[in-house]
Amino acid sequence: MEDMENTRTNTKLRDKLDNSELVKTGFWVGQVFMLIATVLGVYLASQEGLSQAIRFNEIDDMQNNYYLQRSLYDEVSDNVELVRDYVELVKENNPYDLTKFHPELQTYIWDTMRYSKNTLQTPSRFLSDIRRFYAEVNDLVRKGEERTYGRSYFMPKLLEAADKMEQETLVALDQNLETMKAELAKNEVAVE
Numbered sequence: 001m002e003d004m005e006n007t008r009t010n011t012k013l014r015d016k017l018d019n020s021e022l023v024k025t026g027f028w029v030g031q032v033f034m035l036i037a038t039v040l041g042v043y044l045a046s047q048e049g050l051s052q053a054i055r056f057n058e059i060d061d062m063q064n065n066y067y068l069q070r071s072l073y074d075e076v077s078d079n080v081e082l083v084r085d086y087v088e089l090v091k092e093n094n095p096y097d098l099t100k101f102h103p104e105l106q107t108y109i110w111d112t113m114r115y116s117k118n119t120l121q122t123p124s125r126f127l128s129d130i131r132r133f134y135a136e137v138n139d140l141v142r143k144g145e146e147r148t149y150g151r152s153y154f155m156p157k158l159l160e161a162a163d164k165m166e167q168e169t170l171v172a173l174d175q176n177l178e179t180m181k182a183e184l185a186k187n188e189v190a191v192e
Contacts, residue, residue, distance in 0.1 A: 059187050065118045066180045066191050068109075072122070073173050075109040076130055076165065082106070083137055083162045087155050098145045105134060123176065129169040136161050 086103040095101055110130065113119040119127075137158060144154040184191055 059184070059189060061118065061121065062180055063184060063189055063191060065121045066177065066184065068113065068116060068118050069122055069126075069173065069177055069180070070191075071109045072113065072126075072130070073170065073177065075106055076133070076173075077170060079105045079107075079134075079137075080162045080166050080170070083158050086141075087158050087162075090151065090155065098141075102145065103137075103141060105137065107134065110134070126169060126173050126176070129165070133161055133165045133169070 082103050082105060086101065089101055090098065093101070113122075140149065140154045140157050140161070143149045144151065149157075181191055
């Protein structure tokens with residue numbers, strides 16, 4: 001009796017498991033298309049994800065570079081004013097010992113830029129001009145203090161260096177900052 005029931009149950013199961021679809025061409029074509037669609041979908045999604053990640057990284061780098069260049073602009077601008085104040089102070093007081101009036105250029109941002117990965121994203125023209133400005137000012141002040149150069153020679157040279165930095169490099173750097181600011185604004189990133 002039990003054998004008969006098992007046979008009926010097995011027969012019913014076989015009737016329910018109709019594998020006739022497996023031999024039809026339409027089934028296999030559908031499965032192939034589903035597999036292709038899945039692979040293609042995963043590929044396209046990963047491509048879009050990669051391009052979004054790259055774009056995010058570019059915008060993040062641009063924002064960091066903007067802040068670095070903005071800080072550098074402010075520091076150099078302050079140092080240009082410091083050089084002008086130094087020249088005025090020496091002209092007004094006409095001190096015998098210039099070392100007492102030695103201008104201390106602020107170079108925190110400039111020195112810190114050595115360790116920033118964004119430094120080399122700053123156009124090399126700005127880096128070179130600022131490096132030359134600092135070297136020239138330090139050299140002129142040192143030679144003035146040592147009396148290698150007379151005041152009538154090195155004071156106008158200091159003003160020349162300050163004028164060139166202010167009228168050329170800082171103007172170009174400011175334009176570069178405005179361009180970056182506009183690009184960041186297009187990507188809905190606000191910067192101060």
